[in-house]
Amino acid sequence: MCRTTKKCDAAIVTGASSGIGLAVSEKLADMGYEVFGIGRDFADHPLWRKEGLHAIVCDLLQTEQLCASIRQIQTDYEVHVLVNNAGVGYYGLHEHLNAHKIKEMVRTNLEVPMILAQQLLRDLKKNKGFVISISSVTANQTNPHGCAYGAVKAGLASFSASLFEEARKYGVRAVTIFPDMTKTNLYRNADFREGEEPESYLLPEEIAQAVGFVLSQREGTVITELTVRPQLHRIRRVRKTEE
Numbered sequence: 001m002c003r004t005t006k007k008c009d010a011a012i013v014t015g016a017s018s019g020i021g022l023a024v025s026e027k028l029a030d031m032g033y034e035v036f037g038i039g040r041d042f043a044d045h046p047l048w049r050k051e052g053l054h055a056i057v058c059d060l061l062q063t064e065q066l067c068a069s070i071r072q073i074q075t076d077y078e079v080h081v082l083v084n085n086a087g088v089g090y091y092g093l094h095e096h097l098n099a100h101k102i103k104e105m106v107r108t109n110l111e112v113p114m115i116l117a118q119q120l121l122r123d124l125k126k127n128k129g130f131v132i133s134i135s136s137v138t139a140n141q142t143n144p145h146g147c148a149y150g151a152v153k154a155g156l157a158s159f160s161a162s163l164f165e166e167a168r169k170y171g172v173r174a175v176t177i178f179p180d181m182t183k184t185n186l187y188r189n190a191d192f193r194e195g196e197e198p199e200s201y202l203l204p205e206e207i208a209q210a211v212g213f214v215l216s217q218r219e220g221t222v223i224t225e226l227t228v229r230p231q232l233h234r235i236r237r238v239r240k241t242e243e
Contacts, residue, residue: 010077015086019184036139080129084113091190093148109152128171180229195234
């Protein structure tokens with residue numbers, strides 16, 4: 001990997017300003033990639049002053065702005081890795097959601113990954129690159145307390161599986177990671193949180209390690225799906241903050 005010359009090997013990570021995206025960005029930088037993290041607010045996080053890390057302030061739902069940012073990266077770098085990490089979750093009874101929340105989940109969790117893959121696929125074919133999508137264990141089960149969220153995560157997993165079959169002959173590796181309860185701010189809109197015991201939740205750094213594991217496989221071997229779970233199943237109920 002290079003740091004100074006044009007056309008370095010690059011990785012793009014969405015939702016990179018906190019949580020899993022932040023940890024994945026740091027992991028990829030440690031692996032030698034030039035990492036472009038996309039997020040709304042990096043709040044001058046010290047990590048983004050580290051060599052090889054580039055913060056891009058962008059609302060993912062502003063499609064024209066997003067695509068322009070991707071084109072600029074492609075001008076100067078060879079994109080080898082796309083990590084679709086950005087996610088939004090609203091939980092509770094479906095009738096208690098509203099159209100805006102449903103639209104935000106569909107667009108953030110599913111539309112944006114499909115657009116980014118489309119924009120980058122020619123480069124990823126040329127570079128035999130990776131599309132790594134951070135889904136959720138909810139994609140593979142029924143979710144009566146979050147059926148819309150589970151549905152869009154299932155859609156993301158389906159898209160990833162089909163993309164692999166479409167592009168595998170070109171060397172593209174499309175991978176879905178299914179994390180269980182992870183200690184992040186994803187649940188800020190929920191009436192529950194991870195359990196108190198460390199064995200009841202995952203850490204963002206552990207999902208980043210899973211990404212590193214996926215990338216470390218020899219060429220010709222693909223881990224298409226990877227589930228990461230804590231040892232214990234525990235959640236705690238909290239009072240939901242009124243919006």
